[in-house]
Amino acid sequence: MLGSYSMNTIKAVIFDLDGTLVKLPIDWDNVRRKVRELLKTDHPLKPLGVGVYEVTRNNPKLMAEAFKLIEFEELKAAEKTKYDSKLYELIKNLKRLGLKLGLVTLQGVKSATIVLRKLNIIDFLDVVVTREKSVYRIEQLKIALKKLNVKPSETLFIGDTVWDREAGDSLGCKTLIVGCDIANVVEVEGIVRKVLRSTFNP
Ligand SMILES: [Mg+2]
16 A cells, blocks of 8 residues: 555644554444433444434433443453553654644543553544544544644544545545554554655655
8 A cells, every 4th residue: 555655744643543553452343232222212323332323313311321331341442451662652652753643433531541551552643633622523633633734635633434434535635444444553553654755745
């Protein structure tokens, strides 16, 4: 994928959390089943946060209950997050290269904070956008780009789902999907270095 990869410059990298930086031990299909029961719906709830938001938008109390249930599962999983030295090195090195770093996640702020602390990377992140800000990935990315004060064309977005691809592409971010464009998020450092080298030595 490196061969087909081109960017004129790179100023920021924005990461998704679950499935991209870490794999949280959450059985999402089981959580969806529980939420469907609570909401008395057969909505697919994919992505989950968006589904809940759409099903309960006229019932704030039920929405709060559903997110409470999801948060309970997230917090259980978040506590099990293990420090990952390769991931830590990646984030630290990207920061040393002078990049702005952001994170967008459909997790709630409580569990996201626990996970990022356990990974010891929270202090490297210039912006963290959780589902409390928006459940829509595209809106999350817009918020992050604004906060980082960078253009989509100068930004690399790393996600793991087709929704990530759609959101990143539609904004004009360079989007890489783990498990498709790259096997592992740690490959991002090599890609960034390659772009930076070509920027300084065109
Ligand atoms: Mg993900």
